[in-house]
Amino acid sequence: MKIGYARVSTRDQNLDLQLDALKRAGCERIYQDVASGSKTARPALDELLGQVRAGDVLVIWKLDRMGRSLKHLVELVGNLIERKVGLLSLNDLS
Structure with a gap:
């Protein structure tokens, strides 16, 4: 199953571009957070990580939407x- 994750840093930013792209990519479920990149609390990402199973594909708009830092991103990808x-990033080189 394709599962999407979208994040913006502030309430002033709009998730629509990311959500539209995730829907076009075939995501059956989409989780979303409004949180600064440096904040540790990302309830939707935590829920998503608790729900994904072997064989699922996590789809994101860009890698920087998922990790708080490069170290955090590497840990998430390793997990x-x-x-x-x-893991499929729609706007980063494959």
């Missing part, structure tokens, strides 16, 4: 790999 969950 996904261990759990056999795919």
Whole structure:
């Protein structure tokens, strides 16, 4: 199953561009957070990570939408790999 994740940093920013792209990519469920990149609290991401299963694909708009830092991003990707969950970033080089 394709599962999407979208995040903006402030309430003034709009999630629509990310949500539209995730829907076009075939995501069956989409989780979204409004949180600064440096904030640790991301309830939707935490819920998503608790729900994904082996064989699922996590789809994101860009890598910087998911990780708080490069170290955090590497840890998240490592966790996904261990759990056999795919990762697709729609706007980063493959």
